[in-house]
Every structure is written in C-alpha cells, then in structure tokens.
Amino acid sequence: MKKYLIYTLIVIAVLLPGNGWSQTRTLVDMVGRTVSLTRPVNRIVTTFKPTTLCLFSMGLQDKLVGIDTSSKKDPLTLAVMPDVAKLTAVGSKSTGINFETVTSLKPDLVILYAQKDGFDLAQRLGVMEIPSIIILPESFESVKTSLNIIALAAGVPERADRVVKLMDGVLLMVDHRVATLGVQEQKTGYFASSRGLFSTATGSMLQDEIFQRAGVVNVAHDLQGYFQDISPEQLLRWNPDLMVISQHLHNPVAKRLNDPVLRRVKAVANRDVYRSPSNLAPWDFPSPLAVLGTLWLANRAYPDLFSDIDLGVEVDRFHAELFGRTMTEMGGTLNDLVLDGAGL
Numbered sequence: 001m002k003k004y005l006i007y008t009l010i011v012i013a014v015l016l017p018g019n020g021w022s023q024t025r026t027l028v029d030m031v032g033r034t035v036s037l038t039r040p041v042n043r044i045v046t047t048f049k050p051t052t053l054c055l056f057s058m059g060l061q062d063k064l065v066g067i068d069t070s071s072k073k074d075p076l077t078l079a080v081m082p083d084v085a086k087l088t089a090v091g092s093k094s095t096g097i098n099f100e101t102v103t104s105l106k107p108d109l110v111i112l113y114a115q116k117d118g119f120d121l122a123q124r125l126g127v128m129e130i131p132s133i134i135i136l137p138e139s140f141e142s143v144k145t146s147l148n149i150i151a152l153a154a155g156v157p158e159r160a161d162r163v164v165k166l167m168d169g170v171l172l173m174v175d176h177r178v179a180t181l182g183v184q185e186q187k188t189g190y191f192a193s194s195r196g197l198f199s200t201a202t203g204s205m206l207q208d209e210i211f212q213r214a215g216v217v218n219v220a221h222d223l224q225g226y227f228q229d230i231s232p233e234q235l236l237r238w239n240p241d242l243m244v245i246s247q248h249l250h251n252p253v254a255k256r257l258n259d260p261v262l263r264r265v266k267a268v269a270n271r272d273v274y275r276s277p278s279n280l281a282p283w284d285f286p287s288p289l290a291v292l293g294t295l296w297l298a299n300r301a302y303p304d305l306f307s308d309i310d311l312g313v314e315v316d317r318f319h320a321e322l323f324g325r326t327m328t329e330m331g332g333t334l335n336d337l338v339l340d341g342a343g344l
Contacts, residue, residue, distance in 0.1 A: 024036055024037065024038045025037045025152065025153070025155065027133070027149060027152055027153060029133040029134045029135065029149060030114070030133075030134060030135050030136040030142070030145060030146065030149065031114050031119075031134045031136065033122065033133075033134060035131055035132070035133055035153070036131070037108075037109070037131050037153060037155075039108060040108065040155065041063065041108040041109045041153060041154045041155055042063055042108055043063065043065045043105065043106060043107045043108045043109070044060070044063045044064055044065065044107060044108065044109045044110075044111065044154070045064070045065060045066035045067070045090055045102055045105055045107040045109070045110045045111070046064065046066070046067050046068055046071070046111050047068050047090060047091070047092075047093065047097050047102075047110065047111060047112055047113065047118075047121075048068050048092065048093040048113050049068055049070055049071050049074070049285065049287075050135075050137050050143075050146070050285060050286040050287050051068075051111045051113075051135060051146075051150070052064075052067055052068055052071040052074075052077065053071075053076075053077075053281060053285075053287035053288070053289065054135075054137075054143075054146055054147055054150055054287060054288065055111075055150065056076070056077060056080055056081070056322075056323065057147070057163050057287070057288045057289075057322045057323070058147065058150070058151055058156075058159035058160060058162075058163055059159060060150075060151075060154055060156070060159065061077075061080065061081045061084070062081075063154065064084070064087055065087065065088065065105045065106075065107060066087060066088045066089075066090045066101070066102060066105045066107065067084065067087045067088070067089060067090065068089070068090065068091070068092050068093070069089040069090070069091055069092045069095075070092055071084070072084060072085055072087060072089050073085075074280075074281055075279060075280045075281070075330075075331070075332075076280040076281035076323075076330065076332075077281075079280065079323075079325070079330035079331065080323045080324070080325070080330070088101060088105060089101075090102050090105075093113050093115065093116060093118075096117065097117070097121055099121065099124060102121075102125070102130075103125070103128060103130065107130060108131065109131050109132070109133065109153055109154065110122075110125055110130060110131070110132040110133075111132070111133055111134075111135060111150060112132050112133070112134045112135075113134065113135070113136075114134050114135075114136045115226075118134055119134070122134060131153075133149060133150070133153055135149060135150070137206070137286035137287070138204065138205055138206050138286060139206055139209050140167065140171065140206070140209060140213070140290070140291065142286075143167070143206075143286055143287065143288065143290065144160075144164045144167065146286075147160040147163055147164060147288070148160045148164075162321075163288050163322065166288070166291075166318065166321055166322065167288050167291045170291040170292065170294070170295055170314075170318065171213060171291055171294065173295070174213055174214060174215075174294050174295055174298045175213065177298065177302075177305045177306065178213075178214065178215030178298055178302065178305065180305065181215050181302065181305075186215055186216065186217055187215075187216050187217070187240075187241040187242055187301050187302075188216065188217045188218075188219050188238070188239075188240045188241045188242075189211050189216040189217065189218060189219065189240050189241065189242045189243065189244060189267075189297075189301070190218075190219050190220065190235065190238060190240040190242075190243045190244070190267065191207045191208075191211070191218065191220070191243075191244050191245075191246070191284070192243060192244070192245045192246060192249055192254075193207075193227045193246050193249070194246040194247075194248035194249050195227055195229075196229075196249070196253055197245075197249070197253055197254065197256050197257070198229055198230050198231065198232060198235065199227045199228070199229050199230075200220045200223070200227065200228060200230055201218070201220060201227060202220055202221075202223035202224055202225055202226065202227070202228055203218065203220070203221040203222060203223060203224065204224055204225060204226070205226065205227075206285075206286050206290060207244075207284055208220075208221055210284065210290060210293045210294050210297060211244075211297065213294045213298075214294045214295075214297040214298035214301060215298060215301060215302060216242070216297060216298075216301050219238035219240050220238075232259075232261065232262065235262070235265060236261070236262075236264060236265060239265055239266050240265065240266065240267050241266055241267060241270075241272060241301075242267045242272040242273070242274070242300070242301060243265075243267040243268070243272065243273040243274070244273075244274055244275075244276055244284070244297065245273065245274070245275045245276065245338055246275075246276055246282070246284055247275060247276040247277075247278065247282040247283070247284060247285075248282065249275075254275075254338060257273060257338070272300075273338045274300055274336040274337065274338060275335075275336050275337070275338050276293060276296075276336070277296055277333075277334040277335065277336040278292070278315075278327070278332060278333075278334065279331075279332060279333050279335070280327060280330060280331070280332040283296065288322065289318075291318075292314075292315055292318060295309075295311065295314060295315075296311060296315075296334075296336070299311055300336075311334065312328070312334065315327050315332075315334065316328055316329075319332070
C-alpha cells in the first residue's frame with residue numbers, strides 16, 4: 001500500500017547501570033503499534049524476504065538468529081553470508097510462521113508483516129514480552145521507512161541513511177532521463193506475477209511504481225488491492241507494448257505465451273517480453289534492490305535514453321555498496337530474455 005502510516009520515534013533516556021545500555025527506545029511501527037525496546041537488540045528474527053533483504057542491505061545479518069524459510073535458499077543471502085544456511089528457519093508468510101520456533105530462539109526483536117497472521121503473531125509475542133515490529137513495504141518510500149524503522153529498532157539508525165541515499169541516487173538518475181518523454185512516447189506495460197501469467201500487479205503495489213518511475217504506464221494501474229487475476233481477453237484488450245514476468249514465474253506457465261491467441265498481444269508479437277532479471281534476488285520485490293528493477297526496465301523500454309549507461313557496471317556498483325561484493329563476484333547474471341525467434 002502506498003498510503004503507509006507515518007512513523008514516529010521517541011527516545012527516552014533511562015539509566016541502566018552495569019550493562020552499558022542507557023536508553024529505552026520507543027517507536028511506532030508502520031501499522032501504528034507503539035513498541036518499546038528496553039535492551040540491546042542482538043538477536044533478530046525475520047519472517048519474510050523483504051525484511052531479510054533489508055537487513056542484509058544494512059549489514060545487520062550478523063544479528064540474525066532465525067530467518068524466513070525461503071531466504072535460507074536465496075542465492076544472494078548465501079553469497080553474502082554462507083552461514084545463513086545454518087540459521088533456524090521459522091516458516092514463511094505464505095505457509096505460516098512456527099510460533100514455538102520463533103520463541104525458542106529468544107529473540108530481542110521479531111520483524112513481521114502486516115498481512116495474514118502478522119498482527120496475531122505480534123500480539124502473542126507481546127504476551128511473552130518479546131518485542132516485534134510490523135513493516136509494510138509496498139512503495140519506494142515505504143521501503144525507505146521500513147529501513148529506518150528496522151535500523152532504529154536495532155539501535156543503529158545511521159545504517160539506513162546510507163542505503164536510502166543509494167536508492168535515491170538510482171531513482172533520480174532514471175527520473176531525470178524519462179522526464180524528457182512526452183505523454184505520447186510513453187509505453188504501456190503489463191506485469192505477470194509469480195502466481196501466473198494472468199495474475200497482475202495493481203496500482204496499489206510496488207511493481208506499479210517500478211513501472212511508473214521507469215516511464216512505463218501499468219495497464220493494470222486502476223485495479224486495487226494485491227495481485228489480481230485477469231482473463232486472457234482483458235490482456236488482449238489492454239494490448240501492452242511490453243510485458244515483465246516475475247522472476248519466480250515458472251517456465252511451464254510462461255510457455256502459455258506461445259498460444260496463437262496471445263501472440264496477438266503487441267508485446268508478444270514484438271518479443272518485448274522480459275523476465276525480471278537477476279538470478280540472485282528478485283528486483284520485482286519490495287527491497288532496496290527494487291530500484292535496480294526501475295533502472296533495468298527504463299533501459300529496456302527506452303534504450304536511447306540510456307545509451308551511455310552500462311547497466312552491468314551500475315548493478316555491480318550498487319551491489320558492492322550494499323553487500324561488499326559486486327553482483328558479478330557473487331555469480332549473478334542479468335539474463336532477462338523470455339522469447340527468442342522460435343518462442344519459448
């Protein structure tokens with residue numbers, strides 16, 4: 001959701017002799033919950049991938065004692081911290097979090113999501129006096145807010161500043177270039193989610209903003225909520241200039257693009273169908289890496305505006321700043337082609 005709640009931070013000085021900890025931090029998370037942290041945060045549990053990626057981008061991975069199950073297998077997190085494979089898996093947002101596993105880790109902080117059972121988990125943790133915060137990253141601004149809240153809760157607010165500046169640098173570069181486009185020059189685009197070729201991102205989601213900042217009009221912008229199913233006939237009516245397929249959409253599903261009817265869609269006919277790139281971590285997902293999704297999409301849509309930009313160099317630089325190693329050094333590739341001359 002783009003209309004995330006504004007958070008505030010109140011720091012109250014409290015003297016606690018003997019342990020070097022001199023402050024209680026009270027903050028309001030992104031759903032309006034007031035959370036007080038009375039001890040140092042050295043043991044963190046993350047429960048969904050965007051949170052885990054935010055922690056890694058701020059160099060806080062050494063504080064992790066538990067992690068969402070899918071991030072244990074993520075090539076990026078494994079490349080940055082091979083021992084992530086040894087961390088305890090706590091489940092996932094889609095399949096459910098194992099509450100007993102989380103509490104057994106004795107965390108100082110648990111980071112939760114706003115959807116599904118996130119609120120219920122927060123309440124149960126509160127009864128056990130385990131602090132938790134809920135974040136809601138569904139726009140670039142709310143990703144930045146998530147970074148700030150996590151860094152504040154962890155007691156290292158300066159960690160977020162550096163990441164936010166890097167994100168802003170990429171977005172401003174794209175903004176300045178696509179601002180030269182006239183309305184008639186703007187292309188239209190369609191995003192196919194990991195749920196299927198006919199499941200798309202609405203105007204309430206980060207993918208819509210990735211399109212917008214890249215100068216591409218999301219044909220599903222007027223839809224509301226999270227991923228929405230559409231019919232093949234609707235896709236034909238929208239007839240987008242280009243299509244982006246989620247990094248996690250399985251190839252057998254994408255092969256439906258070979259259907260003769262779908263070949264009437266302009267993007268398919270012109271082979272302007274691309275998979276969100278990066279084999280390390282998704283760029284069509286709420287995290288600091290999503291700004292690279294905007295840079296990549298703008299390059300694909302308007303190559304003349306970015307002819308002086310080496311995408312690989314920019315991507316390597318961004319990864320090195322965030323994770324200490326370039327994408328290339330971590331074995332990353334940018335293969336985004338879905339259709340060749342013979343189809344899939």
